Amino acid sequence: MKFPRFAAIALLSLAALPAYAQDFIAGIPRNETLIIQGTPQQNADWFNVWAPGGGGSANVNGLQQLTTDTFWFINPEGGPDAWQNALATEPPAYNADFTQMTVKLRKGIYWSDGVEFTSDDVAYTVKTQIDHPGMSWSAPFSVNVASVENPDPQTVIFHLKKPNSRFHTVFTVRWNAAWIMPKHVFEKAGDPLAFKNNPPVSLSAYVLQSYDKAGNWTIWKLRDDWQRTSIGMAAKEPPQVKYVVYRAAGNPEARVIEQRNHNLDVINDMAPEGMFAMMRDSKSVASWLKGFPFAHPDPTLPSVLLNTKKPPFDNKDVRWALALMIDIRAVALGSYRGAANLAALATPPTGSAPDDYYAPMQDWLTNFELDTGSRKIKPYDPNISAQIATMVRGQWGDQIPTDPKQLQRTFGFGWWKQDVQAATELLQKAGFKKSGNQWLKPDGTPFTIRLQVEGDAIPTLARAGTVIAQQWSQNGIATKVDVAGPTNGQRLSTGDYEAAIYWSIETWGGHPDLSFFLDSYHSEFIKPLGQIQPPRNLQRWQDSRLDQIIAKNRSIAFDSPDVTKVGQDFLKLAVEEMPMIPLMAYNKFAPFDTTYWTNYPSAENPYSASGPNWANIRYMVTGLKANPDAPKN
Amino acid sequence: MNGFLIYAGKRFLQFLFVVVTGITLAFLIAHFSPVDPVEQTVSLLTSFGSTDPQSVEILRQSLRELYGTGGPLIDQYFTFWGRVLTGDFGPSLSSFPTPVMTVIGRALPWTVGLLTLATIIAWIIGNLLGALAGYFRNSRLLKLAGIVIMALQPIPTYIIGLSLVILFGFVWPILPISGGAQVNLTPAFNWAFISSVIEHGILPALTLVLVGIGGWFISMRSLVSNIITDDHVVYAELGGVRSSSIFSYYVARNAMLPQVTGLALSLGNVFGGAVIVEFVFNYPGIGKLLISGIYSGDYSLVLGVTTIAIIAVAAAVFVIDIIYPLIDPRVKLG
Numbered sequence: 020m021k022f023p024r025f026a027a028i029a030l031l032s033l034a035a036l037p038a039y040a041q042d043f044i045a046g047i048p049r050n051e052t053l054i055i056q057g058t059p060q061q062n063a064d065w066f067n068v069w070a071p072g073g074g075g076s077a078n079v080n081g082l083q084q085l086t087t088d089t090f091w092f093i094n095p096e097g098g099p100d101a102w103q104n105a106l107a108t109e110p111p112a113y114n115a116d117f118t119q120m121t122v123k124l125r126k127g128i129y130w131s132d133g134v135e136f137t138s139d140d141v142a143y144t145v146k147t148q149i150d151h152p153g154m155s156w157s158a159p160f161s162v163n164v165a166s167v168e169n170p171d172p173q174t175v176i177f178h179l180k181k182p183n184s185r186f187h188t189v190f191t192v193r194w195n196a197a198w199i200m201p202k203h204v205f206e207k208a209g210d211p212l213a214f215k216n217n218p219p220v221s222l223s224a225y226v227l228q229s230y231d232k233a234g235n236w237t238i239w240k241l242r243d244d245w246q247r248t249s250i251g252m253a254a255k256e257p258p259q260v261k262y263v264v265y266r267a268a269g270n271p272e273a274r275v276i277e278q279r280n281h282n283l284d285v286i287n288d289m290a291p292e293g294m295f296a297m298m299r300d301s302k303s304v305a306s307w308l309k310g311f312p313f314a315h316p317d318p319t320l321p322s323v324l325l326n327t328k329k330p331p332f333d334n335k336d337v338r339w340a341l342a343l344m345i346d347i348r349a350v351a352l353g354s355y356r357g358a359a360n361l362a363a364l365a366t367p368p369t370g371s372a373p374d375d376y377y378a379p380m381q382d383w384l385t386n387f388e389l390d391t392g393s394r395k396i397k398p399y400d401p402n403i404s405a406q407i408a409t410m411v412r413g414q415w416g417d418q419i420p421t422d423p424k425q426l427q428r429t430f431g432f433g434w435w436k437q438d439v440q441a442a443t444e445l446l447q448k449a450g451f452k453k454s455g456n457q458w459l460k461p462d463g464t465p466f467t468i469r470l471q472v473e474g475d476a477i478p479t480l481a482r483a484g485t486v487i488a489q490q491w492s493q494n495g496i497a498t499k500v501d502v503a504g505p506t507n508g509q510r511l512s513t514g515d516y517e518a519a520i521y522w523s524i525e526t527w528g529g530h531p532d533l534s535f536f537l538d539s540y541h542s543e544f545i546k547p548l549g550q551i552q553p554p555r556n557l558q559r560w561q562d563s564r565l566d567q568i569i570a571k572n573r574s575i576a577f578d579s580p581d582v583t584k585v586g587q588d589f590l591k592l593a594v595e596e597m598p599m600i601p602l603m604a605y606n607k608f609a610p611f612d613t614t615y616w617t618n619y620p621s622a623e624n625p626y627s628a629s630g631p632n633w634a635n636i637r638y639m640v641t642g643l644k645a646n647p648d649a650p651k652n
Numbered sequence: 653m654n655g656f657l658i659y660a661g662k663r664f665l666q667f668l669f670v671v672v673t674g675i676t677l678a679f680l681i682a683h684f685s686p687v688d689p690v691e692q693t694v695s696l697l698t699s700f701g702s703t704d705p706q707s708v709e710i711l712r713q714s715l716r717e718l719y720g721t722g723g724p725l726i727d728q729y730f731t732f733w734g735r736v737l738t739g740d741f742g743p744s745l746s747s748f749p750t751p752v753m754t755v756i757g758r759a760l761p762w763t764v765g766l767l768t769l770a771t772i773i774a775w776i777i778g779n780l781l782g783a784l785a786g787y788f789r790n791s792r793l794l795k796l797a798g799i800v801i802m803a804l805q806p807i808p809t810y811i812i813g814l815s816l817v818i819l820f821g822f823v824w825p826i827l828p829i830s831g832g833a834q835v836n837l838t839p840a841f842n843w844a845f846i847s848s849v850i851e852h853g854i855l856p857a858l859t860l861v862l863v864g865i866g867g868w869f870i871s872m873r874s875l876v877s878n879i880i881t882d883d884h885v886v887y888a889e890l891g892g893v894r895s896s897s898i899f900s901y902y903v904a905r906n907a908m909l910p911q912v913t914g915l916a917l918s919l920g921n922v923f924g925g926a927v928i929v930e931f932v933f934n935y936p937g938i939g940k941l942l943i944s945g946i947y948s949g950d951y952s953l954v955l956g957v958t959t960i961a962i963i964a965v966a967a968a969v970f971v972i973d974i975i976y977p978l979i980d981p982r983v984k985l986g
Contacts, residue, residue: 047835057932061755061944062747071693071715072748155697158707189833196961212718213749232758232839232934235831269934272814276821276829505947506686508695534908545706551691551712553705554698 043282047238047262050615050649053640055285055631056274057081057265066227067216069144069154069200079632080230080237081265085640086131086221086245086271087198088249090122090190090633095318095528096625097370103638105249106136106199108173111187113576117179120186124173129247131221134203138169143202145177151211159189165321176257184576185534193318193527193535195634198222201471213614224250224641234406235618236266250637258641260616265631276531278304283610287631291356294608305611307629308429308622310418312358315629318528320367321480321601323470323487324511324519324558328548331449331460332517338597339389340445341518343398345487346437348407351430357411360604363405365593366586367604368431370528374544376590377432384433387594392448393442398438401457404430428622431603440492458495468498471519473507477572483602484520511557514548523557523599531583534572541569544577560598568592618644660974667970674962678955679732683725687949689745690715719745736959745949750949755846756938756956760923762832765929766853767922770860777861778868783904785869786876798869805866813859813932820855828852828936856933860926864918868911877906913972920968923961 044052058079065072068083090107094100102110106128112121118175124591128136147165148157150478159407161187165178179186200211201220201387208214225239241261245251268274275293277283279301289297291312297304298313315346323341325332332338354618362368365573368377386398405423407430412419420426450461468491472484481502488498503510506522510516524536539555542565546552552559570583593599609629611619620627620639627638694712735741741752779800784796804812821829833839879885885902893902927939934940938957943974945953 044837047836059940060945061756061941062744062750065747065750071697072750101712145687152710153718157714158710159704161710162704162706229838231830231831231835231936232958234758235934236835236937264835267831267934270932273817273821273829273934274930278819279822280825381757411850464745465654505949509686509688509691510692553708557965610867 025561030059033115044264047264050645050651051259051261051262052264052645053285054264054266054283055081055306055636056283056287057237057267057514057631059267060230060237063232063234064232065215066219067214067368068219069148070212070214071153071155072212073213079223079265079554080301081239081263082219082237083195083634084199084265084521084631084636085225085239086219086223086227087262088128088195088222088635089192089198090124091187091196092192092638093371093527093529094625094635094638095628096620096627097374097529100370100626101528103253104633105192105253110578113184113440114188117182117184117186117576119179120177122175122177122187122190122635124175125249125252126173126248127252128202128222128577129244130203131226131242131244132204134171134220135170135172135199136199136222136323138175139172139485140199140202141171141175142167143206143603144197144200147200147205147211148197153212156189159186159197161190168532182573184573185532185538187577188534192634194632195531217571222248222638224248224258225637228262236264236268239263239265250641252640253638259645260640260643263640269428270535278612281612281614284614284616285609285629285631287607287609289608289610291358291608294610295356297610303612303614305613305617305619305621307609307620310420310429311415311610312355312606314355314358314360314606315471315609316360316367316369316606317630318367318369318372318526319522320362320365320524320526321483321520321522321526321602321605322365323602324516324521324523324598326514326517326519326558326598327561327598328514328549328559329517330532331451335596336392336445336449337451338600340442341450341491341496342435342597342600343438344446344492344496345435345600347434347602348410349490350483350486351407352410353486354479355603355606356442357407357604359407359431359602360429360606361407361434362601362603363399363432363434363594364590365524365599365601366533366590367528368525369604370526371531372526372528373432375531376586377427377556378586380590381432383591384594389441391444396438396441398435398441399433399447400436401433403434403436404432437490453495455499456495459549466496468496469501469517470498471501471503471507471510471516471521473521474502474504475505476507479606480520487520512551512554514546514557514559519557521557523555524601524603525555530577531586532572532577533582533586533589534577537572537589540564540565558599562592562596565589613646615646615649616643618642619645656977659977663970663973666973667966669964670943670969671963674966675736675955675959676729678958678962679729681729682951682958685946685949685951687947689949689951690719690721692746692950693748719743719748728899732955733891736950741956741959742952744945744950744953744956746945746948746953752952752956754952755941755953756960759936759938759941762935763939764922766856766858766935766937767848767926768919770851770857770913770926771864771918771922773857774861774864775868775918778865779872779908779911781865782869782872783876783899783907786873786907787880787899787903789877798873800867801869804862805870807863807929809859809863812862813856813929816855816859817932824976827855829855832936851863852935855967856926856929856935859929859932869912871914872907872911878904879903879906916968916972917965921961923957923964934977 040329060080060507088106092103092105104574108123109123145160149160163179165180167178204220205211224245226242228238228240230237268277274286278286294313301557306313325338327333351357360368366372366376372512387399388395389398408419408426452459460466470484470488472481484500491498527535538554539553542555542561545559545561575581620629628635629639693715698708702884742748743757744752747755781797785798819827821826832852837845837848888898930937930939940955
């Protein structure tokens with residue numbers, strides 16, 4: 020055979036290979052399967068979510084998303100149905116001094132092996148974890164629970180060691196929570212810390228079908244008796260997704276390609292450029308926001324954390340000066356290409372926060388006065404978001420809303436005006452002097468800053484750090500970006516940083532109570548530099564007024580109308596003190612492929628969280644509709 | 653024979669020295685890593701959860717006890733050597749309580765298969781083309797091959813891998829770009845699984861081959877270029893020996909010795925994994941495991957992988973040293 024002829028035949032043979040995409044999963048109909056981005060499982064055999072054997076990675080293979088259950092869920096996207104009773108029939112009932120919590124359980128819930136779920140499982144969960152330190156929720160149970168009683172199969176009473184109006188949050192899913200253990204399985208398993216729990220008995224609508232021992236995929240199947248679960252009882256129609264594949268799909272570029280090839284329906288954490296390209300080029304892509312910036316905002320708050328235990332960041336005038344040197348428009352364009360949801364308050368502008376805090380506090384923000392030492396200024400600019408919208412309108416045209424209210428929901432409500440003169444006055448008030456274009460500290464040494472960022476793991480925040488470092492440097496404070504990589508968390512927690520782009524505030528999203536982070540801000544938890552600070556309050560902000568606010572919040576009920584007022588008091592104090600400079604919501608770029616499935620949650624229809632690692636994605640999985648135009652295979 | 657035994661004994665002592673030094677350095681580097689496995693686990697368990705500070709402190713103490721990461725460094729060092737000698741690296745800290753060897757055992761076959769094949773293919777192609785290019789210096793085709801190989805040589809692995817992903821996953825989507833085999837296929841000695849493994853291995857292997865050919869090509873070409881001016885080759889040419897015979901018996905064979913050494917060392921390196929390639933293609937091998945161990949501060953796992961790699965490379969060098977006198981009489985014994 021001549022070479023050209025051989026080459027032609029070889030090429031034709033290769034052309035037949037695109038059928039590969041259609042044979043992506045062996046033995047399962049693609050049009051009954053939802054494929055979600057997971058993470059590689061180093062310990063693929065491990066399905067014990069109550070012990071640390073999965074290294075935390077078990078959280079992103081569908082185990083906690085599709086098989087576990089607990090009392091309550093809060094939809095972080097908000098809405099009137101944000102509170103969801105799951106295994107419980109009603110919200111928690113506390114006694115008057117919050118030392119006792121009673122929970123009423125649903126009847127007719129069954130584990131996937133046919134055993135009925137009862138209050139025995141709950142009592143066993145609490146007692147077993149108290150008896151085995153190191154289990155995932157043993158610590159909060161040990162700290163809080165004096166005893167647990169279950170007078171009947173549908174009632175559990177927790178007797179607490181001390182008053183705690185938020186004890187129910189241990190069993191309330193925002194991302195995850197204390198999952199109930201199957202007593203009948205674990206009591207025969209020996210050491211619960213060494214038990215693989217493979218295959219896991221499911222309490223929710225899906226059960227393990229198969230998994231890859233190399234850790235690249237896990238497949239879950241809809242239970243035949245899915246109605247006998249809390250998710251089944253809440254479903255208005257039978258779930259149409261029969262199989263869920265959690266699969267590791269590599270780097271962000273590979274994820275985009277896999278979705279373009281219809282091998283990944285749900286992906287997460289792409290760069291904005293990838294998202295914009297998808298929305299421009301692909302007809303089968305849906306997103307949280309229909310128009311620009313297409314992103315989904317997480318209820319976390321990327322900020323410039325300032326280490327308040329290190330001078331000169333212990334001086335609020337310095338902290339405010341640094342805030343006023345920032346041109347947030349450049350940060351928004353540099354980090355998110357304009358797709359940032361700005362936050363001037365110390366709570367992310369997501370879920371119910373725009374209604375609970377941002378809208379009601381606009382007047383206060385606009386009238387807020389700052390004493391620079393030379394004069395009083397009103398630093399808040401409610402129009403900055405509109406300015407960013409104007410900047411990106413040239414590229415995105417009609418995608419950019421014009422309605423002011425919609426603009427606020429997309430780009431945020433406003434931020435601080437860049438005011439270098441005011442920053443100068445504040446630094447002078449703090450005893451700083453300028454030599455040429457270099458600020459000198461009161462002791463005469465140059466004021467320089469190491470601005471820590473995590474790096475590639477969160478590229479948008481690394482970019483934000485670079486822009487802010489440039490702006491501070493241009494204004495006389497030489498700033499170096501310090502890429503921390505995998506040491507980021509530990510350096511933040513031991514206080515081995517000066518300033519950092521990260522978040523120390525997360526909220527429930529769908530509920531105004533700020534206890535999710537606020538309780539841990541109390542001064543009783545502040546550690547000296549070098550020691551590990553508990554999660555949150557990485558800036559080690561300490562203030563007696565803050566303690567009073569926290570004490571007040573601890574003493575009122577979760578659903579008290581006073582919760583919002585306490586929250587506003589906190590936000591006002593945080594503005595005055597500026598212990599961290601809130602930047603924006605953590606916008607995530609997470610497109611959905613609609614080739615096989617439709618009715619993904621969106622800003623117009625926020626019925627569920629959609630992040631692959633969020634436990635409440637189960638409400639999305641069971642809410643999806645099969646696309647009637649999907650390829651038949 | 654006595655001379656050979658003395659030679660082998662000396663080389664064995666060298667082997668032991670290299671292994672002990674290498675493993676000690678690996679131990680120290682891993683233990684001085686700023687990433688703490690307990691903190692990593694605490695961070696994972698508390699991330700996104702409303703865990704109160706008191707509970708976190710209790711969890712931290714419990715995990716420290718559970719993982720046994722405390723104690724003086726010297727005690728840990730000797731305990732570690734005890735484990736090395738029994739082939740047991742203890743539990744993986746990021747996959748607690750699964751033993752490190754079980755975790756490594758799952759990943760190793762993928763890497764060994766991929767890297768061995770890719771290394772041998774790159775070695776054969778690189779050496780063959782290098783030898784031909786060095787011998788037939790006027791061939792236009794071989795010059796062109798040289799230009800292409802030299803152009804590929806400086807391109808980082810990551811770029812070549814990503815280019816292949818885009819080319820064969822996006823522009824012309826004919827090959828899988830992620831994983832080791834098709835989703836929902838059970839590993840077995842049947843054609844469905846084997847063909848799927850081959851299909852998934854094509855792009856990572858191609859990346860490694862494209863990256864690997866250059867080095868072999870360049871060194872072989874220069875070796876051959878030097879040898880063809882040696883007296884015995886010139887004499888053979890003048891004596892009318894056929895070109896193909898001169899190439900095979902006088903040139904290529906003499907040039908092969910250092911290349912065989914290189915191959916042995918490369919095969920020893922197989923146990924360290926192909927970190928970047930496995931990362932790009934999400935390949936479930938030892939390289940990806942190593943990265944994950946470094947990121948999570950799982951020094952038991954990192955030490956397990958590096959110890960195996962150190963022993964493999966040192967053993968390869970030792971075997972080469974032992975074999976050399978047998979195949980090359982110029983190596984002096986004693």
